[in-house]
Amino acid sequence: MGELEVRDLTVEFDSGGYRVRPLDNLSIDAEDGELVVLLGPSGCGKTTLLSCLSGLLKPTEGTIRFQGIEVEALSGSDLGAYRQKTVGVVFQAFNLLASLSARKNVMVPMTLAGVGHKEAVARADALLERVSLSERVTHRPGQMSGGQQQRVAIARALVHDPPLVVADEPTAHLDHIQVEGILVLLRELAAPGRMVIVSTHDDRITHIADRVIELSPQFSTVDAPPEDVDLAAGQVLFEQGDRGDLVYEVLEGSVEIFRQRSDGTEEVLASIGAGNYFGEIGPMLNLPRSASARAETATRLTGMNVRAFRQRFPATVKEARNPVA
């Protein structure tokens, strides 16, 4: 069993009245001392996973075990202790308090944990020195560059010397010089006794990682030929939230595109008749299906990969579909 073990993790929630499932039966492992990079485009569930690992979001299903602690089962003071002492979080937008100096920002977790003032000041100064910001201890975020703010955020995450540090897109708002400094710092932090998990859509970071976990599946049907699919009336082809790599053209019959609302009802978006296509956005942009598809009548479809789709339909994906009359 690894230090971090995630099994069949599913997160589903309501977003704008629709059910969204950013994580669907995800399983990953990681070991102590590793720099783990979560790679994937926006919307693939990286931030959701980090939220679950840091105890800020309860998954719908599945388990998270870190150093033998079942994170999803924690509650009350145990959950509070896990958040405070076991995991340090580096947020994407730094999330420093604008009214506090660098020193006071780093002191916040200690202040909230009841650590004495002198001890908190000494620890904060030591951490700021470690991230090379000794000369900025009295500066507010507005007086620091993005890279400096991110260093303060990292120092804050290290306050309780946690065995797990999660960083959400830590280089997102930085120029390339600042990015280099942050990456070097994160690489140094990952050592025996501490695991560092970084989420990013920038695959350049993978070169310094001990383990790379891709949250978007690599499809193996890139060069597969189109395949015909027969559906009976009412049969569902794919569901909202599913991962898929095929675009479908209706040969006979019609397909209803619908979304499930969070109250359980359905909203029909379109009806696709013969000669028209659907389901192109997910495979083209590597995103989960944003709606479900169901045959209205006995229907025959052709499922094709993205390359075949582009050859079959050279027009842009913004071309309007013609609903069945």
Added chain:
Amino acid sequence: MFGITISDLLYRRRQFLIAIFGAGLVFAMTFLLAGLTNGFAVEINQTVTGFHADVWVVKAGSAARVASLTPFSESEVAGVAATPGVTTATPVIVIPQTADRSGTLTQVNMIGAPVGSVPIRQPLTSGTQVSGSGQAVVDQRLGAPLGAEVSVGGHDFRVVGITSDRTMLGGIPNMYVPLANAQAAVFQGAPIISAVVVTGSPSTVPTGLSTFTNQQIEAGSLQQMATAVSSINNSKLFMWVIAAVIVASLVYVTALERTRDFAVLKALGASSGKLYLGLAFQAVLVALIAALIAVVLAQFMTGIFAQPVDYPTSAYISLPLSAIVVGLLASLIALRRAVGADPAKAFAG
């Protein structure tokens, strides 16, 4: 948490100063109004005390209102003076009149008493006591200088002395004149009086008369101002609401601006209770500083009203206590923001 709260307050000091100043002005008005209502009681007390009476002998059935006692014959004074236990018995007239100063009409409380008697001798700020017919000692609020001519009921008086803190019924100045002059001006010379001011402890009073203590006279006289006091108290209440709205607006806007901060603080280990306490602390601090400014401002605002303003000691205690209540109530508006902050939103980009 309070350190974080103070830092945030200093960071947004411009917003807070505006709210403090606004709430401070409103608190100052409530403080001023408290001084106004207290002033009614103080001026009546000072006027009544100035008679140096132990007992007031009035016509039976008269209301205990110093400026509207039922008139009765001066012939009753002898009977009162002869009552066992009476040391002195001095006839007085107390009656509102209109004074004419060179065409300018002003309300006065005409107080007539025998020349040289205690009720007519008031502490002076300038001039001399009334020593003969046609003379008057007036309160400085009349605005008449020494030597000025004041006409009441067609009779002329010359101001020989100025007194202070001698007003009634909302700053109406008292005018002390010889009894005979008052009778001539008000009752066409008829020997009629309002009361007999007695020193000593009369065991009984002649038939047809009754007695009041100073406290009864003061309480009854203040009752005349009951409608005004009620209106002022309602206005005070409304102003407390305005002050609460000002502080609540500030707290709400602050909470809106700090929504992300709340999520981050929760993600870092703060409880909803601690977040709310921080907001409540800010609101109470704003209200208390506003109360302090109000007390200072109010000292310079007494000239707004023609009536005397006398700040009671209780107002210095009730104002900060009320400010704390205002702050706590105002902070409730942000309670939902603090409690509802989702720490997972700290991850939002």
